Amino acid sequence: MSEPVQFPLAAVVGADDLKLALCLTAIDPKIGGVLIEGPRGMAKSTLARGLADLLGDGPFVTLPLGATEERLVGTLDLDAALGQGQARFSPGVLAHADGGVLYVDEVNLLPDPLVDLLLDVAASGTNRIERDGISHRHAARFVLIGTMNPEEGELRPQLLDRFGLNVALDGLPAPEARQQIIRRRLAFDSDPEAFRGQWADAQAALRDRCQAARERLAGIALDDQALAWITERCFAAGVDGLRADLVWLRAARAHAAWRGNPAIEEADVEAVAEFALRHRRRSDGAEAPPSAAGGPAPAPDAQGGQGDWGALPPQAVTSAARREVPNWAKKP
Template identity: 45%
Template sequence: MDVRYPFSAVVGLDELRLALLLNAVDPAIGGVLVRGEKGTAKSTIVRALAALLPELAVVPGCRFSCDPAAPDSSCPDGPHPLDGPVALREARLVELPVGASEDRVVGSLDLERALAQGVKAYEPGLLADAHRGVLYVDEVNLLSDHLVDLLLDAAAMGRAHVEREGVSVSHAARFLLVGTMNPEEGELRPQLLDRFGLTVEVRASREPRERAEVVRRRLAFDADPASFAARWAEGDAALAARIAAARAALPEVVLSDAALRQVTSVCASFEVDGLRADLVTARTAVALAAWHGRTEVVAEDVRQAALLALPHRRRRNPFDAPGLDESQLDDALAEGAEPPEQGPDDDGGPSGGGAPEPGPGADAGTSDTSGTPDTPETEMIMGDSGGHAGESRGEPHDHREGGAAGERGAVAASQPYAVKPLRVAGLGDGAAGRRSRARTADGRTVRSEAPQGRVSSLHLSATLRAAAPHQVGRGRRGAGLELRRDDLRQSVREGRESNLVVFCVDASGSMAARQRMGAVKGAVLSLLLDAYQRRDKVAVVTFRGSAAETVLPPTWSVEAGAARLQQLPTGGRTPLQAGLLQAAELLRLERVRDPRRRPLLVVVTDGRHTSGGDPSRAAALLRHAGVHSVVVDCESGPVRLGLAGALAAALGGEALRLDELAAETLVSVVQSSTVRSSTVRSSTRRVA
């Protein structure tokens, strides 16, 4: 028997524990998104939660876990009688793997019955399995966007709808949705972030004693799981009883007008989009009151609910780190606690008489929390979102390269801006994304074909059409079809792939002297923002002094990319060969890791190479590897050496002068090179 790590044995992570418990009390809150660094027990604590949930009464034999007291009237396995038999079972923890298909998530046509018996039958997916339980998605940020949309739609509506392959099914799908993610591996879109009820940032403790206790308990569990779990069984039983009691008390909790004003005041103060934040904050505050055994929501409930429900909804763009200004939160709570101003025709408030009741702020610290050591005193854990250190707006830079006089701190980037979509010519075969046309497993079906080997995605209707003319000749008897290998057809799907855009940026003293870095950084940040939206990878290689380095490895993490680009220093000599070799090595390694992702190399330089060897051999290496390249010529002045043009010729790419381009046009250059369209190139030059 699989023994899970006990929930009550988890050390620290108070805020995460509270968020999960509140969703167990009221799943309508909308689930939890757990953001944090690797190795912080995110998965362990989520898996431990399922053991705390109360047993479920289900209709025996129902694949959709219908409640006998209130069965789903449209259940595919129904109808179920109200006075029918009852079975008890534990709440399920259903884990959705990153590589799951849409069929596995929402369900599909039961092919075995369709082909053998000639009937349409629905085979449930993971959403049906998770009904009235916990649906856990590890690394939710790596899940395909369309699958995340399916999950969040089902979680929000409480139902799953399947319309495909002649099957039309709707069934209940109410579950506690928990997603975990490491922000370093990429972010979720703001629209998807908003669909999670609560979010928690977790990080490993920096206190040696607490870390030692974590290791001690984990080693004890690994040595004897059953014995360790038995030692913590009493604590888990107490938590399970408290969840059941809070669930029962939830309908009796009163959200007064004063508390509701505080909720709406806080959400308005932080300018969150829409009203989902208000609803989630209100539900969380009510669940907090029930969890603490109170019958009315108080100001501290609203404050704690806001700290859990609002941080991820404050992101206006991917460069914004989630978090709340707690002093602003306290001001909003105080403002919401004040009675609303009455107009000349008011009779004393919405209830029709008397003075408006005072806010509950005066009672915020009077709740009795004794005897509940597992209740955390929550303090929001936020990443450092401070300014960019090292940005300098001092005296003009010395134009000489090399030496201490040629060194300077980071140059501030220009503001990022919206860019036109990049498109790689032809039909690729890369990882699913939102960029270029490609064969994918998740796109729309454009045609069918006979499989070459194993069938990867059966095209049912095409298979049936291929088999139909031969049924008489094969002596078909009964409802089943007579199928042969030659009848099988598989779907050819076309969608979008993601690409890898690599910037090789000259950060030497001449670039800083001519004040090019601000515009270049702004263009790279803009492409990084666009890559985030379209699921691309972006990498940045810089060269200065006597060496080159990869300042941004291939990544989807826009926060990490923005921080590193802003802090990029400039100055020193120009080792162009080293920069090209570093880019070639990065692409070589990435080709091994992800051979189907097509790259584009953008070299931003004036073509000088005052340090290191001749860059022509490195350029030939990139050309022979089939890398598409663009050289942005940063040379200026009345006398031009044409070095960037020579470099572009060696790369087999295109050279364009930076003084012909605004920062926006740099993006258009990348686009025009990618699509390789002369019409777009000529249009871009006319705009410039």
Template identity: 50%
Template structure:
């Protein structure tokens, strides 16, 4: 049994409420192919706390010692990486922040042209995308991200590869991560191209209930006053959740989804008018991950119904004749189609 840490991020299991956000992050931990999570809502609602807490409770990844891109095997280490010790070590799941003011070189990495030309070496300083490989890339205020970084992230998210080209020289490395973005919709909208790349979208708000707010304050105060004791108190809950996630990962490929479920996904997306097929595919993957998490052998209509708002709310076209919010429109359509 893993021993409790004496220091670390706020435990994921100790986060009060915000069930939609926590479930979305759990589903992407079970199946990273879902495509990440977009969290829109008030400041101070636990968005970054949830990302760090989830990464901390996940099993450590196995990587080549000293590899700057967290390669899982010796054969995956890029040729430019100067790795001398190819032993496999365990390290925590990476969580990397992408600040709004980051330069392109800091994000993708910097290529030393002079050294490459004079010494014939591929001298490369890895960027944030290298550090985030096999982990999480977190962007706060993602809706304020500069356009050229948005375009860059779209390319990497599509290919799973970061390619840096300067003066005819080319460097590439794996860059597969769960993208988590957060922001306040009142401060600007997200470009549709990037919005569509997020698998799931959730809306969070500050709790309105007094008792819930008191519970949040009590737990945070206990964590701040005695971090080691608080982590010990929540260790078993986090380890139980870790075991469920690991079990769900192993079971994911065996979870069946028959044609009736595929029809439900297609009918929902047609009824909502979502563009392309990414909506159906994400809906199916999220429903399968939920079934695996709950230990069910097959996807049911109930699984589809429960993940539909988070999988589809950010894929809807604006309807000037319908003043209802996107969540309301998805919920209403789900009730009509999957009655």
């Protein structure tokens, strides 16, 4: 059965912040994915599906609601392992998403252990399963896109922080924008192929711009000046930990590549500030404590040369490290 025709990202009305965040994640997947907040009916899934097209031919995989850990990570056939001397692996959602986009709708309604496992694999790029001394590992490199309606429940701060960027959609578009949204949706529903043809040039231009930015990304230094701007702002915002600094730095570099700049400028840092800080600011309104020297918190040490601050080697995720794997479509 063929995949349904997808609404082109270039044709989406408004949502400029989210479209930018998705493009930056397509340029540098190491940013760590995007968490989209907003009420129902805001085309969150349509926007997320548009990201897969920017990444090329990668799959777009949806994690079904009610999915178990076994459905997520896959299973091992122990009888085959004992009888044939080799592990027979049945791939789960993580394996199917390798090289593409993993979309998790209403991520705030998933059990915390499942979210934690999902984020671990997204960060490491490797999924490993162990059961009764039999193990299997496979690549699971994907861009994670999660959506949530805050009215239906929040994510714990520890899990929020694991998402690279966070964007909130405005649930009340102006009348003119609403009319344009409805007209385009009706045109797409009437003849999807003709509508995609109408937007083919704009979509191709967006895809080409992301590809060109990916190619120039490695040539843009993660320099000390950009790091200083970011660490000072993170300290002023009272952000705990250093993940915000790292994500913000990567996002600023991706934004410079998106603009075609050879170096990160302060405008790039400012352009992605809200994406990196929105879900990490202190909610109690407390001011950040002054450092012993009265200045901003020290920046992370450079490890392995310029552009590698705080980098850690990928770690395989073992579901059995937390628990043994038990025996155990969303919106189109």
